[in-house]
Amino acid sequence: MSLELRAQEKGVNFEVDLTWEQVKAKAFDTKKYIFIDVFATWCGPCKWLDKNVYESSKVGEFVNENFISVKLQGDVTGADSERVKSWYATASEIMKTYKVRSYPTFLFFSPQGKLVDKFTTGAVADTTFIAIAKNALNPEKQYVTNLEEYKAGKLPFGRMQELAITASQNKETDVAKLVSNDYINNYLFRLKQEQLFTWDNLTFMSQYLNNVNSKAFVLFLKDPDKVNLILGKDRAQYALRDVISKAYFEGIDPIKKPNFDWTTLNKTMKSKFGEIGMETLYGKQMIYYLDAKDWVNFGKYYTLYFEKALKRPEYEINNITWPLFENVTDSKVLKFACDVVMKYAVEEWYQNDPISWDTYANLLYKTGKKEQAIAWEEKAVKQSNQDNVFVETLGKMRKNINTWPDAAAKP
Structure with missing residues (x-):
């Protein structure tokens, strides 16, 4: 949608004839805030907002009363009008100055x-x-205002959590890490144990463990059972x-780095992180050897990984x-x-999934359990409404x- 978006009888009235300087002058004269919707012509969520949010009468009523609104096209196309x-x-200056990294951004x-x-968001409801x-419109809720107060050392701890979360949404990762570490280290870890171990506090920490040396990471590593008791199994x-x-x-x-030092990593994972480190390592090795089509090692680390992570797979x-x-x-x-x-x-998870039933049936068949395999493949055929691939597989099973x-790899 271009800048020529016409004012609507209902919905948000976007300015179409003013320059940026004129928009700012109008806002100053009317004492209204300015709202800029930064969008791209190819952006699906942007188009969704145009149709389902900006045409809403209740959105228009609130926005038109409080804002001068502008749609700012962030991409360049051959169909762009002179306006x-x-x-x-x-547009280029605004996006660079205010670090617009994705669409839509408000x-x-x-x-x-x-x-x-x-x-920065995706498609949101009206x-x-x-x-x-x-x-x-509320200074205590404004991201940029709060960030300025934080940098000046004036932001209360009570507003830091929301600041970190919004920084993450805005893809300002460095800000999110800085603020979350400050909040966790200098506020949460000064609370008493019973105050620290709440769902809200632990949920925030789980989102901002940030690095393996942080206080939050060490807490989760040393006392996972207590954390899980509050957040839920395996969180x-x-x-x-x-x-x-x-x-x-x-x-x-495996292509860019075929000689990765797994031996050193194994020692590091075991000494620093124990079981969760080894679980992570085995998972990465499994994927590595899958990508390398090294089926012997893929099978080895598939087994090692799922022996540890079957009930919480990554x-x-x-x-x-299936490739196994x-x-x-x-x-x-x-x-x-x-x-x-x-x-x-x-x-546990695939009670109604014929594709997974087919995988299970094929494994049963390959391991010599023909009758069970046929029973499961028949279920897959029925559940999938006679999928041709499953029907063909079932026929092969019946004919041995x-x-x-x-050309399967030999062990």
Whole structure:
């Protein structure tokens, strides 16, 4: 949608004929805030907002009363009108100055033309948008105002949590880490134990463990049972695993780095992080050898990983098990994948998923349990409304024909 968006009888009235300087002058004269919707022509959520939010009468009533509104196109297309082109330089400057990194981004300015709030989002409901706009009028809720107060050492601890969360939403990672560390270290960890161990506090910490040396990470590592008692089963392990992965395993690729030092990593994981470190390591090794098509080692680390992480897997079990079925011939690995991993997954998560039933049936068949395999493949055929692939697989099973590729790796 271009800048020529016409004013509507209902909904938000976006300015179409003013320059940026004229918009600021109008805001100053009317004592209204400025709302800029930074969008791109290809952005799906932006189009959704145009249709479902900006045309809303209740959104229009609130926004038109309090804001001078502008739509700012952030991309450049061959179909852009002269009016859009006249805003190219302004759009580029605004996006650079205010660090617009994704679409849509909402920018809110005071009547004096000073940025006071910023919100990066996807498609939001009309009621949510109104709440965002209301916050932009409240100095205690304005992201940019709060950030300035924080940098000046004047922001109360009670507003730091929201500041860190909004910084994350705005993809300002450095700000989020800085503020969250300050809040956790200098406020939360000064609370008494019974005050610290609440759902709100631990949830915030789980989102901002930040690095393996932080106080929050150490707390989760040393006392996961107590954390899980409040947050829920395995929540501490999920958070720990994520931070360990980012600290040690980003960029691992069998093509770019075929001689990765797994031995040193093994020692590090075991000595620093114990069981959760080894679980993380085995998962990364499993994926590494899958990508490398090293089926012997893939099977080895599939087993080691799921022996530890079956009930809290980082990876989608059916997707990771299918290439094992097709390519691994080690009977012990196949039996473990069939009788332990897929059996549990089908019972716990895949009760109505014919694709997973097909994987389970194929494993049963490959491990010599033909009758059970046929029973499960029949269920997959029925549940999938006679999917041709499943029907063909069922026929092979009944005729004792292999359902896996002939060139499977030897153990």
